[in-house]
Structure formats: C-alpha cells, structure tokens
Amino acid sequence: MSQEQILSSDGIPLEKSLKIAERKNKIKAVLLVAPLFFFILIVYVFPIGDMLFRSVDDRMITKMLPKTFNAMEDWDGKDLPEEKVYKGLYDDLTHLKKNKIHGKIIARLNYEKSGFSSLIKKTVRKLKKFEDGNYKEQFIKVHKRWGQNEYLVALKNTSPNWSYAKYLKGMDRKFDQDRNIIQVEEDRRIHKILWMRTLNVAFWVTIFCFVLAYPISHLLATLPMKYSNLLMICVLLPFWTSLLVRTSSWMVLLQQQGPINDLIVWIGLATDENRPELMYNVIGTFVAMTQILLPFMVLPLYSVMKTISPSLMRAGKSLGGSPFTSFIKIYFPLTVPGIGAGSLLVFILAIGYYITPALVGGASGSLISNTIAYHMKSSLDWAFASALGTMLLVGVLTIYWIYNKLVGIDNIKLG
Amino acid sequence: MGNDHFVRFENVDKSYDGKLLVVKGLNLDIEEGEFVTMLGPSGSGKTTCLMMLAGFETPTNGQIYLDNNIISDIPPHKRGIGMVFQNYALFPHMTVYENLAFPLRVRKIPKDEADKKVDKALSMVSLQGFEARMPMQLSGGQQQRVAVARSLVFDPKLVLMDEPLGALDKNLRESMQYEIKHIHESIGVTVVYVTHDQTEALTMSNRIAVFNDGKVQQLSRPDELYEKPVNSFVAEFIGENNTFAGEVTDVSGDKCKVKLNSGAEILANPIVAKSKGEKTTVSLRPERALINPQSAMDNNHKGKIEEVIYHGDHTRLRLNLLGNKQFILKVPNSSSNMDIKEGKEINIGWNSVDCRALDPK
Numbered sequence: 001m002s003q004e005q006i007l008s009s010d011g012i013p014l015e016k017s018l019k020i021a022e023r024k025n026k027i028k029a030v031l032l033v034a035p036l037f038f039f040i041l042i043v044y045v046f047p048i049g050d051m052l053f054r055s056v057d058d059r060m061i062t063k064m065l066p067k068t069f070n071a072m073e074d075w076d077g078k079d080l081p082e083e084k085v086y087k088g089l090y091d092d093l094t095h096l097k098k099n100k101i102h103g104k105i106i107a108r109l110n111y112e113k114s115g116f117s118s119l120i121k122k123t124v125r126k127l128k129k130f131e132d133g134n135y136k137e138q139f140i141k142v143h144k145r146w147g148q149n150e151y152l153v154a155l156k157n158t159s160p161n162w163s164y165a166k167y168l169k170g171m172d173r174k175f176d177q178d179r180n181i182i183q184v185e186e187d188r189r190i191h192k193i194l195w196m197r198t199l200n201v202a203f204w205v206t207i208f209c210f211v212l213a214y215p216i217s218h219l220l221a222t223l224p225m226k227y228s229n230l231l232m233i234c235v236l237l238p239f240w241t242s243l244l245v246r247t248s249s250w251m252v253l254l255q256q257q258g259p260i261n262d263l264i265v266w267i268g269l270a271t272d273e274n275r276p277e278l279m280y281n282v283i284g285t286f287v288a289m290t291q292i293l294l295p296f297m298v299l300p301l302y303s304v305m306k307t308i309s310p311s312l313m314r315a316g317k318s319l320g321g322s323p324f325t326s327f328i329k330i331y332f333p334l335t336v337p338g339i340g341a342g343s344l345l346v347f348i349l350a351i352g353y354y355i356t357p358a359l360v361g362g363a364s365g366s367l368i369s370n371t372i373a374y375h376m377k378s379s380l381d382w383a384f385a386s387a388l389g390t391m392l393l394v395g396v397l398t399i400y401w402i403y404n405k406l407v408g409i410d411n412i413k414l415g
Numbered sequence: 416m417g418n419d420h421f422v423r424f425e426n427v428d429k430s431y432d433g434k435l436l437v438v439k440g441l442n443l444d445i446e447e448g449e450f451v452t453m454l455g456p457s458g459s460g461k462t463t464c465l466m467m468l469a470g471f472e473t474p475t476n477g478q479i480y481l482d483n484n485i486i487s488d489i490p491p492h493k494r495g496i497g498m499v500f501q502n503y504a505l506f507p508h509m510t511v512y513e514n515l516a517f518p519l520r521v522r523k524i525p526k527d528e529a530d531k532k533v534d535k536a537l538s539m540v541s542l543q544g545f546e547a548r549m550p551m552q553l554s555g556g557q558q559q560r561v562a563v564a565r566s567l568v569f570d571p572k573l574v575l576m577d578e579p580l581g582a583l584d585k586n587l588r589e590s591m592q593y594e595i596k597h598i599h600e601s602i603g604v605t606v607v608y609v610t611h612d613q614t615e616a617l618t619m620s621n622r623i624a625v626f627n628d629g630k631v632q633q634l635s636r637p638d639e640l641y642e643k644p645v646n647s648f649v650a651e652f653i654g655e656n657n658t659f660a661g662e663v664t665d666v667s668g669d670k671c672k673v674k675l676n677s678g679a680e681i682l683a684n685p686i687v688a689k690s691k692g693e694k695t696t697v698s699l700r701p702e703r704a705l706i707n708p709q710s711a712m713d714n715n716h717k718g719k720i721e722e723v724i725y726h727g728d729h730t731r732l733r734l735n736l737l738g739n740k741q742f743i744l745k746v747p748n749s750s751s752n753m754d755i756k757e758g759k760e761i762n763i764g765w766n767s768v769d770c771r772a773l774d775p776k
Contacts, residue, residue, distance in 0.1 A: 314471055315504035317491040319518035320569065326492075329517070333508045 048393070055386035058163035061108050064101070065092040069159045077153050085152075086135035090127070097124050113154035113177075119145050150177055166387035191371070191388075198368040201285055201357075202350035206297075208290040209346045210339065213297035217338075220298070221305035235298050243292065247359045250288040254279040254360065280362025288356045293349055297342035304338030340407045348396050368392060419483070420444040421605055422468065422573065427477035429463050429629075437463050439629040441477070445607060447572070450599050452608045452616040455626030456652070464626075465575050465609050470494050481573065492521075497566030497574040497604075501581055503558045505550040511537075511561050512546035518569040536568040539598055556587045563595065567604065576608045580615065592618050613653050617641065625649050641700075646687060647773045650698040657704070657742050659697040663688050663772060670713070670767050673697055677738025682713040682767035687774045694775040699765060701731075701743045708764035715764045718742060720757050730755065736763060 006014040062069055067088035075081045096102035102124050109116035126142045140147035157179065168174055168181060172189040176182045183189065216235065220228050238246060253260050261275045270276055278284055308331065316326030354369040361367065368388060375385035422445035429438040438460040445451045453461035466472040467479060470491030478485050486494060506514050515536055519529040537543050540560035550558055559579060566574050576595075580588045596619045599606050610616055616623045617637045624634045625648075633640060633649045644650035647658070659681065665672040671685040673695060681697065688695035708715070718736035729745050732755065736742040744763070746755065755761075 309502060309504065311500045311502060311504040312506060314469075314491070315498065315500055315506070316517070317471075318469055318494075318496060318498040318575075319521070319565065320492050320495065321517065321521045322492050323490075325521055330506055 051386040051389050054383050055166055055390050056162050056164055057383065058158070058165070059161045061105055061158045062161055064096060064105050065089070065155075067091045068155070072156050072159065075156065077149070077156060080136070080147065080149055081152055083134070083136050086139050086146075089139070090130060090135050093120075093124055094127055097127055108158065109155065112158050113151060115145060116151070116154070119143050119151065153177055166384045167391065169384060170388050170391050191368075194366075194368045194371055197282070198351055201282065201289065201365075201367060202347050202353075204286060205289045205293060205350045206343050206347045208286065209294050209297040210343060212290070213294055213301055213342065214335075214339075217298050217301035217305050220302045221308070222310070232302075235295055238292065239295055243355055246292060247288055247356045250284070250291070250356075251279060251360055254284050254287065279360050280365065282361070282365045284360035284362070285357045285365040285367070288360050289350055289353060292356060293346045293353075296345045296349060300341035300345065301335065301338040304335055304341075308334050336407070340403065344400070344403055347399065351396060352392055420480070421447040421449075421482060422607070423480040424464065425478045425480065427464070427467065427474045427479060429460070429467060429472065430475045436475075437629055438467075438474075441629070441631060443624060443631055443634065445605065447605055448603045450596070450606045450608065450619060450621045452610060452620040452623045453626055454610060454613060454616040454623050454652075457611060459626040460629040461609050461624075461626040462577060465577055465607060468573075468607065469496055469498055469575055495569075495571050495573075497569070497571035499559075499562045499566045499574070499576040499579040501578045503550075503562040503579075503582075505558055505561055505565070507550055509550075510546065511542070511548050511550070511553070514550065514561060515565050515568045518565065522569060532568050532570075536564040539567065539602075540564045540594070555583055556591065559583060559591060560594070563598065567598070567602070571604065573605045573607065576606060578610050579608075580610075580612075588615070595619065617653075625652060627652070643686075644698065644771070644773070647696045647698060647776050650771070650773060655701050655743055655745075657699045657701060657739065658776070659699075659737060659739055660775065661695060661697060663691055663693045663695055666691060671772055673772055675737055679716065679737045681716075681737070681770065683770045683772040684768050686771045688772040695772040696774065696776050697770055697772050699770045701745045703769035704744055704763050704765040706744065706746065707762050712764035713767040714770065715762060717760050718763050720755065720759050720761065723755060723757055734761075734763070 008014050008017045010017075012020075065088075068085060069088075071085040071088040072081060075085060093102065096105070102120065106117050106120050109120060123139070123142050123146070130138055136146075145151045154177065157175070157177075165175060169184075170191055172184050172191050173181050174184055216231070220231055220235070222228075223231065252258055255261070256275045256277065256279075258278075260278060261270075264270050265272050265275060278287070312330055312334070313323075313326055316330045317323065321329065352369050353367065354373060357365055357367045358370050358373070361370070369392075372385045372388045372392075375381045375388070422443075424441045424443040427438055427441040428436055430436050441460075441464065443464075453464060455461045463472060467474050468481075470486070470489065473487060479487060481494070481496075506517065509517070512533060515533040516529050519532060524532070533546070534543070537545065540563055542557060542560055542564065545553070545557065545561075550561065553561065559582075562579065563576075566576075579595075580591050583591060592615055595606075599619075608616075608619065617640075620637055622634060623637055623640050625632045625640065627648050633645050635643075640649065641654050644653060650656050651658070659673070659675050661673040661675040661681075663671050663685070664674045664680070666685055666689060669684065670682050671688070672680055673683045673688075674680050675697075683695075683697050705712070716737055718734035720732055721735050721740065722733040724731040724733070727748075729747050732744040732746060733740075734742040734744060
C-alpha cells in the first residue's frame with residue numbers, strides 16, 4: 001500500500017514546499033548562531049583539544065633522535081644493541097649539538113631514568129673527540145653507562161609517539177624498566193595528597209556554602225521586595241569586586257596581627273603570644289573560598305525558593321503538620337533542585353579554584369590547580385600540566401554524571 | 416465566652432501596619448453545619464478574616480472562638496481546620512495519594528485506616544483511580560477536587576475555602592459549585608467560604624456575610640440579601656440595581672414619598688431613610704419594574720428606550736427614566752414584547768414595597 005503524496009495547491013509535494021518555505025528561516029538561524037559557534041570552537045574546543053593532545057604527545061624525543069630509534073627498531077633489548085644504534089645516536093647527538101638543542105632531551109630522558117642528565121651532558125661535551133667507526137666502544141669509553149643495558153632500554157622506552165606516562169605521574173605511578181606500572185617512591189607521592197585535599201576542600205566548602213546560603217536564600221525569597229533587594233545587593237556585592245581584592249582583604253583579616261586574631265585574643269580564646277595561624281593553611285582556604293563561592297549557592301537556591309508558593313507551607317500547617325514537619329516534608333524536598341544546582345556549581349568551581357588557595361593557602365592549603373599552575377609557569381612541564389587538567393576535567397564530568405544518575409540533570413534549576 | 420456559636424468573631428480588629436484597620440470591630444457568628452460565605456470586593460477584609468480563623472494571622476484586637484474555645488493562642492497546625500487555597504496548594508512533589516495521606520500521616524493514623532479515609536475522600540470528589548498521579552498531571556478542575564478532598568480527609572469540623580474556584584473557567588466553576596454544595600450537604604461539615612463572585616455566594620451558601628471596608632454590611636440568607644438589602648452598598652454589590660437619589664418628603668406607614676433630584680416624586684419603602692427631610696438612595700431591582708402594567712401600581716412613569724441589548728433568553732433595556740439614564744429593565748423574550756425599539760417611550764410601573772429607600776451614597 002503506497003501512501004498518496006500530498007501536494008500543495010501549486011502541485012509541488014507538500015514536504016518539499018514546506019522545506020522551501022522554512023529554508024529562509026533556517027539560514028537566518030544558522031547565521032545568528034554562527035558567531036557563537038565559532039567563539040565556542042576557538043575558545044573552548046581548540047584549547048581543550050590541544051590540552052588533551054599535549055598530555056599524551058611524546059613525539060619530541062622521537063623527532064630529536066630519529067636515527068637512533070630507527071636503528072633500535074629491531075633490537076630486542078636483551079643484550080647491548082649493535083653498532084648501528086650507537087652510530088645513529090652519534091649522528092643525532094652531533095646534529096643536536098650543532099643546533100644547541102640537546103638540553104631539551106635531557107629533561108625527558110632523565111625523567112625516564114635518572115642518571116641520563118650527566119650521561120648526555122658528558123657525551124655531548126666529548127662528541128668532537130669521536131672518530132669514525134666503532135662508535136659502540138667509544139661511547140662506552142666516554143661513559144660506562146652506555147654499556148649498561150638498562151639505560152639503553154630506557155632510551156628505547158621513550159620511542160613511542162604517544163604516552164600516558166603523565167597521567168600515571170598524576171596518580172603517583174610510573175613505568176618501571178619493564179613497562180610495568182608501579183607506585184613511585186613513598187616520599188614522592190605528593191599528587192595523591194593534593195587530589196584528596198582538593199576533593200576535601202571542595203566538599204567542605206560546598207557544605208559550608210549550603211549551610212550558610214540556605215537561610216539567606218529563604219530570607220531573600222520571602223522578605224518583602226524592598227528589603228530583599230537590599231539583601232540581594234549584599235549577596236551580589238562580592239561579584240562586583242575583583243576576586244583578587246577580595247582574597248587580599250581576607251589576607252588582611254586573617255593574618256596573625258589581623259582583626260580576627262585581635263578579636264580572638266580579646267574574647268580570650270587565645271593568648272596574645274600564641275595567636276592561631278588562620279592563613280597560609282587549609283583554614284584560610286576554607287574561609288576565603290566559602291565566602292567567595294557563597295553567591296553561587298545563594299542564587300540557584302533563591303531562584304528555586306522564589307517559585308515555591310507560601311501557601312504550600314500554610315497548607316502543610318493547616319493540614320496538621322507542625323512547622324518542622326511541614327518544612328521537612330514539603331519545603332525542603334521542593335528546594336532539592338536548587339540545592340543540587342548550587343552544590344554542583346560550587347563543588348565544580350571549588351575543585352579547580354586557583355587564586356584564593358594560591359594566596360591564602362600556603363603550602364598545606366595549596367590545591368591541584370596550584371600544581372597545574374606550577375607546571376605551567378615554573379617547571380614548564382606543559383604535558384604534565386595538561387594531563388592534570390584533563391584528569392580534573394574527567395573528574396568533574398564524572399561528578400556531573402553521578403549527579404545526573406542520582407538526581408537527574410533535568411531537576412537542576414539555575415534560575 | 417462564646418454563646419454556643421460554633422465560630423464566633425468578637426470585636427475583632429486587624430491592622431497590618433498600625434495605621435490602617437483592615438478589619439474593624441468585626442462580630443460574626445457561624446453555626447455548626449452552616450455554609451457561610453464571606454463576600455466582598457477585594458481589600459474588604461474577608462480573606463484576612465479567614466486567615467485569622469485559620470491561624471495564619473493574629474487579630475490585633477478582639478477574640479475568635481471555635482467551639483467555645485478562644486483559639487488565638489493555638490497554632491494553625493493544632494486547630495484542626497481544613498483549608499482549600501486559591502491556587503489549590505497541592506504539594507507538587509507528592510502524588511495525589513500522598514497529598515491526601517499527608518494530614519493523616521502527621522496525625523499518626525495507621526496505614527490501613529488512612530487508606531480507607533483517602534479512598535473515601537477521593538470517592539467523594541469522584542477521583543478514584545487517580546491516587547498515583549502527580550498534581551501536575553491533573554487538570555485544573557481535578558486539582559481543585561483533590562484540594563477539596565485533602566481538606567476533608569482528616570474529618571475536620573470546619574473547612575475554610577479561600578476563593579477556591581477563582582482559577583477555573585466558567586462551566587467548570589458552576590459544576591464545582593454544585594459539587595462542593597452537595598459535599599457540604601452530605602457530610603454536614605461547617606464551611607466558611609470566601610469569594611468575590613456573588614453568583615457563587617448566592618448559589619452555595621446558607622448565609623452570606625457581605626464585607627466592605629472591614630465590616631460586615633449584612634449577614635443573611637441569599638434570598639433576603641438579594642430581595643431586602645439593608646443598605647446601598649449591599650444593594651449595589653449584589654445583583655443588578657437601579658438607583659434614584661432624592662430626599663424623603665413624607666412618610667406614612669410603610670410608604671414614603673421621595674422627591675428625586677429630577678423633580679419627580681415616587682413612592683418608596685422606608686428602610687434606612689425613615690423620616691422627613693432625609694437624603695436617600697432609592698434602590699429597585701430591574702425585574703421588579705414592569706412594562707405597560709395591567710393592574711394599578713404605586714409608581715407609574717414614562718421612560719424612553721435608549722438602548723436594547725439582546726441576551727438570548729431575555730432582553731435588557733436601558734431607559735432614560737426620571738433623570739436616570741442608566742435605568743435597566745429585563746424583559747423576557749416573548750412575542751408580546753416584539754415592538755420594543757430604541758427611542759420609543761414606554762410606561763413603566765412598580766410597587767413601593769420593591770423600591771427601597773436606603774442610605775444616600
């Protein structure tokens with residue numbers, strides 16, 4: 001049974017003429033969205049893509065030692081490699097020395113196995129004394145490590161173009177010589193501490209924000225307009241002040257000779273000699289981050305509470321529910337979408353927070369974001385910074401996913 | 416103490432801001448089993464009275480008795496008064512069953528008993544089988560019925576309804592009026608109902624309290640309210656009304672002569688204006704005046720038809736009569752009245768007993 005095609009009055013099939021009629025609007029819509037599309041592409045998609053790429057990109061060393069790796073291809077790694085490998089290494093190092101870029105491979109190789117730094121430096125220094133032929137012997141003469149198989153295996157291990165070693169490092173793990181994943185030495189396991197501290201701070205900041213924001217939001221939603229506007233301005237005021245200024249003012253307030261410490265001494269909670277350290281530790285991070293992130297909890301809560309009719313609580317009471325029961329059974333469940341949105345927002349912001357922990361956190365209050373910044377700016381290990389950033393991103397997406405499973409993302413209300 | 420009235424307002428004042436009285440010296444008695452409507456324009460204090468009775472507002476002065484007990488110090492959740500709100504106030508995150516079970520659960524009524532009560536309440540509003548629905552999945556009328564059922568499910572002796580039908584469309588509103596009325600009749604609960612819709616009040620109530628300006632203007636049965644308004648506000652507010660302003664020139668027995676501002680004199684029923692020289696507003700219901708009366712009537716005057724408005728079952732005439740250009744007449748649509756045309760002069764007659772001399776506006 002074939003369905004009869006419906007024609008419009010001028011004989012063109014209806015579907016086709018509908019498409020023609022709508023085409024103009026579609027083009028308009030596409031043009032209107034195009035700037036935003038390109039903006040997102042340039043500002044979000046490319047950088048994030050680049051970050052992902054960087055975190056696994058290990059081609060630098062392959063490019064710098066092409067002949068060595070070429071010669072190593074059929075080496076099984078059991079005994080010392082053949083002459084052609086040393087020949088390749090000689091050619092590559094000579095080339096690097098000529099262009100004065102051999103410093104770059106030192107860091108990479110030393111990361112793979114410590115001891116490479118002095119090995120490469122010494123070898124490069126003595127390259128000019130090398131004679132043609134029998135490179136293997138000459139290399140071993142320059143440094144006995146060239147005759148130790150483990151160094152050459154380590155060198156071969158750097159040959160793949162892609163590596164997830166940076167991610168392992170972010171989890172305090174690494175490859176051993178035989179490419180097994182092992183934990184790093186106990187005293188170097190710093191990243192696990194940082195991750196746990198970051199999660200811990202984000203969790204507690206979210207809890208504090210919730211506890212503080214809930215009553216404020218309720219007040220905002222129920223006060224008459226003229227008072228609630230004023231209160232709203234108080235809540236939003238921090239948004240109008242630079243983050244740096246706010247954090248610095250916390251530094252003024254929290255320092256050991258600062259007003260808060262003065263108050264503590266005045267009340268008698270501490271003596272003048274042992275003023276508590278409120279800053280350059282986790283306490284400072286907690287206090288400052290809670291204050292700074294509070295509006296992100298207040299606004300979603302407020303927008304949800306604003307929609308809850310006061311007659312619902314009245315209905316609860318008139319039906320015999322005590323104020324407490326009515327609150328727990330009626331009001332609170334209705335604010336859950338706001339709590340979810342606010343908590344998710346605060347948690348995700350807190351987990352990647354940078355300036356505040358950098359300024360008031362000190363060593364014991366610094367978070368994973370500070371480590372990322374360190375590797376971006378100081379150690380220049382961008383690949384590792386990218387790997388940490390990616391792990392953070394994956395973590396946030398996981399939290400989002402769990403939240404979606406538990407509460408449902410449709411239940412979120414941001415305003 | 417309350418004198419055996421079920422609900423009693425005694426000299427109740429209410430002010431929100433300390434400057435203006437919303438309710439002024441209110442006295443109101445409601446008997447058990449009655450359906451009393453508080454009717455009035457917005458801002459007349461009727462909702463405030465209801466809220467005071469429910470416990471959401473406290474009287475600034477005076478006492479409210481429920482079953483001979485002063486209830487000012489009892490919090491709302493302990494008053495045991497059912498309430499239906501204007502916007503239904505169903506709990507959006509609970510199913511219909513949970514909404515109805517809420518008052519039973521907080522009273523710690525065992526589940527099997529609660530189930531029976533919920534079932535009974537739902538059958539009362541013919542909504543069995545809707546237990547698992549969420550309020551959002553119901554139509555406005557169904558939500559309304561759930562709200563009514565919820566207010567009754569815990570067997571309160573008193574149910575308050577705050578403009579419960581305001582959000583419904585006209586047809587649904589009418590059928591809900593009958594439904595609520597029947598529920599009231601079948602279970603004998605006392606209902607205090609607030610509305611600004613006079614038709615609603617007239618159809619449903621045993622007695623109506625007309626509110627204006629924070630005071631009860633008149634408290635009486637619907638027919639009495641319509642036929643015998645005690646002042647011009649009630650006469651104007653309830654139903655349609657023709658008025659003449661004038662001055663009483665003579666009183667004799669149950670009739671008085673009123674000289675209108677246009678110079679004409681009419682015979683009226685002295686209700687408020689009872690002595691000579693008093694200013695008065697005379698009120699006459701449109702259906703009490705007849706065209707070309709066959710028998711003798713107290714008042715007979717000629718009026719000119721200004722406008723004819725067709726209403727289906729009846730026709731409304733706007734006349735210019737004795738200086739009142741807004742004089743309305745209702746004429747049933749029958750063949751004898753076919754010659755009504757604009758611009759025509761007709762004879763109008765009415766009896767003095769239907770024509771009440773009230774307070775001047």
